[in-house]
Amino acid sequence: MSTTTLTTSPGSEPTATGRTERPRVFAITSGKGGVGKTMLAANLAAALARRGERVLVIDADLGLANLDVVLNLQPRRTLHDVFTGQGTLDQALLTAPGDFQVLLAGSGLIEYSRLTPTVREQFARLIDTVRPHYDRVLIDTGAGISDVVLYAISMADEAIVIATPEPTALADAYATVKVLGMQQGRTSMMLVVNQTHRHGEGRHVAAQLQSVIDRFITLPEGGTIRLNPLGEVVSDTSVRQAVQRRQLVMLAYPGSDAAQGMSAIAMRLATLHPPAGRLPMPAGTLVTLLPVPEPVATQDASAPAPCAALPAEADLAGAAVTDDPH
Ligand SMILES: Nc1ncnc2c1ncn2[C@@H]1O[C@H](COP(=O)(O)OP(=O)(O)O)[C@@H](O)[C@H]1O
Numbered sequence: 550m551s552t553t554t555l556t557t558s559p560g561s562e563p564t565a566t567g568r569t570e571r572p573r574v575f576a577i578t579s580g581k582g583g584v585g586k587t588m589l590a591a592n593l594a595a596a597l598a599r600r601g602e603r604v605l606v607i608d609a610d611l612g613l614a615n616l617d618v619v620l621n622l623q624p625r626r627t628l629h630d631v632f633t634g635q636g637t638l639d640q641a642l643l644t645a646p647g648d649f650q651v652l653l654a655g656s657g658l659i660e661y662s663r664l665t666p667t668v669r670e671q672f673a674r675l676i677d678t679v680r681p682h683y684d685r686v687l688i689d690t691g692a693g694i695s696d697v698v699l700y701a702i703s704m705a706d707e708a709i710v711i712a713t714p715e716p717t718a719l720a721d722a723y724a725t726v727k728v729l730g731m732q733q734g735r736t737s738m739m740l741v742v743n744q745t746h747r748h749g750e751g752r753h754v755a756a757q758l759q760s761v762i763d764r765f766i767t768l769p770e771g772g773t774i775r776l777n778p779l780g781e782v783v784s785d786t787s788v789r790q791a792v793q794r795r796q797l798v799m800l801a802y803p804g805s806d807a808a809q810g811m812s813a814i815a816m817r818l819a820t821l822h823p824p825a826g827r828l829p830m831p832a833g834t835l836v837t838l839l840p841v842p843e844p845v846a847t848q849d850a851s852a853p854a855p856c857a858a859l860p861a862e863a864d865l866a867g868a869a870v871t872d873d874p875h
């Protein structure tokens with residue numbers, strides 16, 4: 550069986566379906582690590598699914614993948630297997646609690662933290678293959694502005710930047726916004742402020758960031774970058790409790806401040822960018838996805854066990870390692 554002819558064009562260019570369409574692929578990114586990208590990706594997906602959307606989350610934090618830990622899933626097949634030809638995309642697509650689908654990176658993906666031509670091509674093919682079948686695809690990227698992170702974001706129609714009120718996180722968010730504007734020609738980005746100390750602080754943080762952008766960034770084509778604030782999520786012990794229980798806060802504590810913040814963010818996102826519509830997922834279509842252009846080293850058998858075996862907090866503490874632009 551052969552697959553459809555796949556293009557490698559990112560963004561809102563014509564895709565494998567041959568249509569120019571409205572935004573469907575959203576990268577969730579941040580300058581600093583540990584600010585809540587994975588938390589937002591998973592809970593936003595659940596909130597959007599609750600609104601009736603068919604959502605896919607791709608774990609593209611290739612070096613520090615931990616979506617599996619947050620969702621308490623132990624996949625038999627991961628993106629790593631798909632990329633190395635050891636599994637099919639259909640096998641790697643899992644349904645997560647919250648009724649959305651996920652593609653988990655797998656612990657062997659460390660070799661993909663370098664942006665080789667193989668990684669580029671496979672990632673582009675992956676996005677073009679899945680995009681017609683979902684209303685929305687959320688890419689949970691790594692932190693910082695490494696080439697692999699920037700490439701993952703370049704696959705997205707829209708970037709959602711996460712910042713926290715902490716000065717270092719704000720400075721790193723600014724650096725990310727600037728690079729995305731200068732290198733990818735993005736003139737607007739969405740912003741989520743996470744871990745605010747009180748309601749309304751997010752608005753203040755967004756205004757502060759916007760004023761620094763207006764003062765210091767001029768894009769090569771002229772003009773500057775407009776932030777589109779999606780909302781805020783307050784710092785809430787329910788989030789940490791949910792992580793401890795390896796559940797989504799949207800499901801475990803739906804009435805919590807954090808869950809309500811994320812429902813509001815989902816509503817605003819769906820208002821700004823209504824679900825794009827999707828093709829049905831006929832059985833077998835995604836089975837023969839990716840020809841492997843060149844052999845890729847597989848995981849060393851003596852390597853440490855997958856992170857799913859670790860306690861959630863231990864693993865998440867590791868996720869705080871940043872690719873700090875400074
Ligand atoms: N709104 C919040 N309130 C309380 N704790 C939070 C909140 N958002 C994130 N956290 C904590 O920060 C940790 C790291 O979040 P995570 O989503 O893994 O960050 P990232 O993916 O950006 O590295 C979470 O495990 C959680 O304990």
Ligand SMILES: [Mg+2]
Nearest residue numbers: 586587610868
């Ligand atoms: Mg993460």
